[in-house]
Amino acid sequence: GDSVTQMEGPVTLSEEAFLTINCTYTATGYPSLFWYVQYPGEGLQLLLKATKADDKGSNKGFEATYRKETTSFHLEKGSVQVSDSAVYFCALSDYGGSQGNLIFGKGTKLSVKP
Amino acid sequence: DVKVTQSSRYLVKRTGEKVFLECVQDMDHENMFWYRQDPGLGLRLIYFSYDVKMKEKGDIPEGYSVSREKKERFSLILESASTNQTSMYLCASSFYRTGEDTQYFGPGTRLTVL
DSSP states (O other), X not given: OOEEEEOOSOXXXXXXXXXXXXXXXXXXXXXXXXXXXXXXTSOEEEEEEEOSTTOEEEETTEEEEOBTTTTBOOEEESSOOGGGOEEEEEEEEOTTSSTTOXXXXXXXXXXXXX | OOOEEESOSEEEEOTTOOEEEEEEESSOOSEEEEEEEETTTEEEEEXXXXXXXXXXXXXXXXXXXXXXEETTEEEXXXXXXXXXXXXXXXXXXXXXXXXXXXXXEOOOEEEEEO
């Protein structure tokens, strides 16, 4: 079945460092891909999404490009801030299953030190 | 903005109690979801519903039931709470429409079963 694999954390960076969180997927068909972020004590918020190959999603300085050839959707940010400390989840839409379901990776915890 | 609310942020119950977790969304979404989130396991889908009075089992439905009597409200029921149901519970909603599969999450309920 469809699945998402993302790099395990925790990831600890200094402020202004470059961030990459790897995400690869296995899917039948052409899923949409998502990154969600969960700040401490909160629910998940959509960070960005891409709906087809070569699309780039971007928001708040974060970017991810839908790479069909490598089945990847890596999250990047050029200069992280302390306020970016959170757990990041990669997800795909499960068109092989029921309409509207998302399949999530296990999450990567990011800590940014001042 | 989409608003998904959950009835409690923190809940403490005793083993064997019947527990109700309520979720309400204000965007007229057809789909609603219940997940539980545990460290190292990510998000796991318990149940979902794509219409009033409709429900589908997710990956881990055992020990849970759901109710959807109105479109905006989706309840998760623990018939007889057990300690292994101590977890963070997240509700989400989305449109039932191809290409509109973004899920919007509530803030979560952290349930402790003693």
